[in-house]
Amino acid sequence: MTQSWSPTSWKSHPAAQQPTYPDSAELTQVLNQISVMPPLVTSWEIDHLHTGIAEAQRGEAWLLQGGDCAETFDQCQTEPIASKLKLLLQMSLAIVFGSRKRILRVGRMAGQYAKPRSSETETQNGVTLPCYRGDIVNRFEFTEEARRANPQLLLRGYERSALTLNFVRALSEGGFADLHYPENWNLLFVDEAKGEVAARYRSLVKSLADAIRFVETILREPTPELKRVDFFTSHEALHLDYETALTRPSIRGIGYYNLGTHMPWIGERTRSVNGAHVEYFRGIRNPVAVKIGPSMQIDELLELIQRLNPEDKPGRLTLIHRMGRNKVESALPAMIEAVQRANKTVLWVCDPMHGNTVSTTHGRKTRRFDDIVDELRLSFAIHRACGSMLGGAHLELTGENVTECVGGSRGLTESDLGVAYQTQLDPRLNFEQALEIAFEISSQLSAQRI
Ligand code: PEP
Ligand code: CO
Numbered sequence: 001m002t003q004s005w006s007p008t009s010w011k012s013h014p015a016a017q018q019p020t021y022p023d024s025a026e027l028t029q030v031l032n033q034i035s036v037m038p039p040l041v042t043s044w045e046i047d048h049l050h051t052g053i054a055e056a057q058r059g060e061a062w063l064l065q066g067g068d069c070a071e072t073f074d075q076c077q078t079e080p081i082a083s084k085l086k087l088l089l090q091m092s093l094a095i096v097f098g099s100r101k102r103i104l105r106v107g108r109m110a111g112q113y114a115k116p117r118s119s120e121t122e123t124q125n126g127v128t129l130p131c132y133r134g135d136i137v138n139r140f141e142f143t144e145e146a147r148r149a150n151p152q153l154l155l156r157g158y159e160r161s162a163l164t165l166n167f168v169r170a171l172s173e174g175g176f177a178d179l180h181y182p183e184n185w186n187l188l189f190v191d192e193a194k195g196e197v198a199a200r201y202r203s204l205v206k207s208l209a210d211a212i213r214f215v216e217t218i219l220r221e222p223t224p225e226l227k228r229v230d231f232f233t234s235h236e237a238l239h240l241d242y243e244t245a246l247t248r249p250s251i252r253g254i255g256y257y258n259l260g261t262h263m264p265w266i267g268e269r270t271r272s273v274n275g276a277h278v279e280y281f282r283g284i285r286n287p288v289a290v291k292i293g294p295s296m297q298i299d300e301l302l303e304l305i306q307r308l309n310p311e312d313k314p315g316r317l318t319l320i321h322r323m324g325r326n327k328v329e330s331a332l333p334a335m336i337e338a339v340q341r342a343n344k345t346v347l348w349v350c351d352p353m354h355g356n357t358v359s360t361t362h363g364r365k366t367r368r369f370d371d372i373v374d375e376l377r378l379s380f381a382i383h384r385a386c387g388s389m390l391g392g393a394h395l396e397l398t399g400e401n402v403t404e405c406v407g408g409s410r411g412l413t414e415s416d417l418g419v420a421y422q423t424q425l426d427p428r429l430n431f432e433q434a435l436e437i438a439f440e441i442s443s444q445l446s447a448q449r450i
Contacts, residue, residue, distance in 0.1 A: 005283035007247040007256055010240055015276035017116045017238055017269060019137045019149035020130075027241070030151040034158055034245040039259030040110065040165055041233065043250045043285070049232045049262045050287045052104045054315030056391045057347045062101045062445065063318070063392025064092050065234060065263075065349065066434070067108030069426035070115050073135045076160040081167055083399025084109065086185040087431050089229065090201060091438035093182065097204055098442030100449065104232065108396070110164040111235040111261050113157045114242070115425060116269040132424070136239060140424050154242050161260070165233060172231040179226040180212060187399055187431050197409050197436050234289070237264035240280055247284060258284045265289035268322065268354070271296075273303045282307050289318035293355065294331040298338045305344050318347040320394050321379070324355025325371040328378050336386045349392035350379040357426060360414045366427045369407030373440055380444045393441055396426055397434040408433040 003009075021027045055061040066088060068075075084107065092103040113136035122131045122142070129147045132140045136157035139146035171177060176184050182205050216222055237243045237258065246260030258264050264284075268291040270277040281288050288308060292301065309317040319339075323331045339346055352375035356367045376393065383390045403419045404427035406412050421427075429437060 005279075007244050007280075007283070009283070010244075010276035010280040013274060013276040013279045014272070015240055016272065017133075017267075018240065019133055021149045021151055023151070027151040030154050031241055031245045034154060034242070037158065039246065039248060040158075040161055041259055041262050043252065043254075043257045043259070045232070046257055046259075046262050046286050048230070049104065049106070050285075050315040052102070052230075052315075053287045053318060053347055055102065056104060057314055057345055059389055059391070060101060061104050061391075062095060062099050063104045063106060063347065063349055064088065064095060064438075065106040065108065065392060066091070066395040066397045067112060068398060068428060069108075069112075069396045069423060070134050071109065071112045071160075071164075072140075072424065073113075073156060073160055076163055078167070080398070080400060081109075081164055082171065083187055083431070084397075085168055085171055085231070085399075086187055087397065087399040087434055088231075089177065089182075089185045090187075090435060093208065094201065094204060094435065094438040094442045095445065097208075098444075098446035101445070104392070105229065106232045106234045106263055107168070108234060110168065110233040111157070111161040113161075114236065114238040116236070116238055116267050118269075134238075136242065154239075154245075157242070158246075158260075168231055168233075172229050174228075177227070177229040177231075179208070182208060195409055195432060197432050197439070200439060201435060232262040234263040234265060235261050236267045237261070237277070237281070238267060238270065240276055243280065250285070255285045256283060258286050261286075263287050263289060263318075265291060265318075265320065267291050268293045271304065273300055273307060278304065278307055287315055287318065289320050289349070291320045291322055291351065291354070292335070293321075294323045294327040296331075296335065298334060301335055302338060302342055302344075305339070305342070305346065309344070309346075312343075312345050314345050317345070318349055318392070320349045320351045322351035322354040322394075323375070325352075325375040325378070327355060328375050329382065332379065332382050333386055336383065336388045340386070340388065347391045348383060348388060349394050350376055350390055351394035352376045352379070353394075353396045353426065360417065362414075362417075364414075364417055364421065365423075366414070366417060367405045369405055369412075369429075369433055369436075372405070372429070372437065376437070376440060377444065380448075384448070393437070395429060395434065395437065397429040397431075399431050401432075402428060402430045404428050404430070405433055409436055
């Protein structure tokens with residue numbers, strides 16, 4: 001692929017999953033506004049994550065990526081943002097204990113507003129309207145007005161991404177993220193919870209406090225590195241006009257970056273090798289990820305890797321496999337082996353969520369906790385057996401006490417789902433289920449060290 005690239009060269013490729021705007025002049029006007037607004041992240045931060053992913057590829061770091069299936073404008077509030085950050089900090093603490101590796105924390109946050117859908121339209125009681133495509137495109141409510149793709153929502157999405165990021169940055173830099181005080185990250189219900197997960201977490205925090213006191217006594221000085229954390233953002237870069245408006249040339253003259261997020265990814269539905277998304281992604285300098293499901297063909301995978309990382313740069317490409325518990329054993333090994341044969345550098349990450357979505361008898365979408373854990377365990381084992389390495393997990397989770405996935409230490413059943421089912425799209429792990437997954441990852445990584 002030697003054709004020249006520009007931030008808009010994707011426009012001559014088929015672009016799947018893009019909304020149709022009734023007023024294209026208004027769209028252009030909004031995009032022009034966004035394209036001169038300040039970027040949300042910097043190229044230096046992006047390069048820093050790039051280096052971290054290269055470390056993870058060498059086995060020195062581990063990627064923890066998580067957040068909502070879709071952020072919503074309504075939930076751009078103090079509590080949901082802070083509790084998601086707390087949860088990711090708690091999880092990374094659990095994982096670092098088992099792995100003894102640096103944890104790269106990447107939120108599905110500050111821009112996860114555009115969603116791919118399996119159908120263009122939705123019909124309710126004989127009325128057919130455009131489908132909901134995420135808050136940055138239209139609204140969930142089932143009315144003609146709400147479902148109209150509205151360019152002003154792109155501005156609202158940009159602004160809410162900035163608000164979210166501002167809060168997350170302040171929390172990760174200041175006293176909040178200080179490892180000396182992990183009690184700051186306690187979620188209300190962790191204090192209340194009598195469950196075994198919470199007890200395990202409390203004992204981990206206690207050993208951590210002891211370890212820090214020990215090190216600081218020996219060094220006779222405090223350790224400033226423990227006072228802040230790195231926290232990165234990611235989202236599915238689905239809406240190409242929006243992503244293009246935030247794609248800017250580096251002031252260092254080293255090419256274009258998507259400055260709307262640190263680590264954009266391509267979803268399973270838009271990863272076509274000749275499609276617009278792959279074309280857009282091939283020219284930006286961010287570390288990028290691609291979701292791959294069981295239908296991915298081997299030659300397609302190799303072509304995709306070639307397009308996205310022709311020079312095989314370390315840190316550039318992450319493959320997020322989301323096979324499903326029942327398909328991971330048959331589909332994944334051949335993909336790993338093909339990448340090894342081609343001698344390509346990738347970071348392998350497991351998304352144990354998206355291949356395990358099922359419908360309950362009441363038509364609610366859910367995921368079984370056991371399927372999620374099984375897919376993770378199987379993925380660790382498959383990588384090990386192939387002489388490869390699982391370098392991260394990609395999870396849909398929330399710090400809220402929701403009931404969307406069934407199972408876990410509290411044994412949530414289908415009949416509990418009605419208690420606090422809040423997602424408009426995919427079911428997320430609640431704080432306790434997510435922490436339990438973190439302990440599972442931790443013990444897998446700990447076993448690998450031995
Ligand atoms: C998602 O991450 O919410 C998603 C739609 O995933 P996938 O592209 O893997 O289906
Ligand atoms: Co999802």
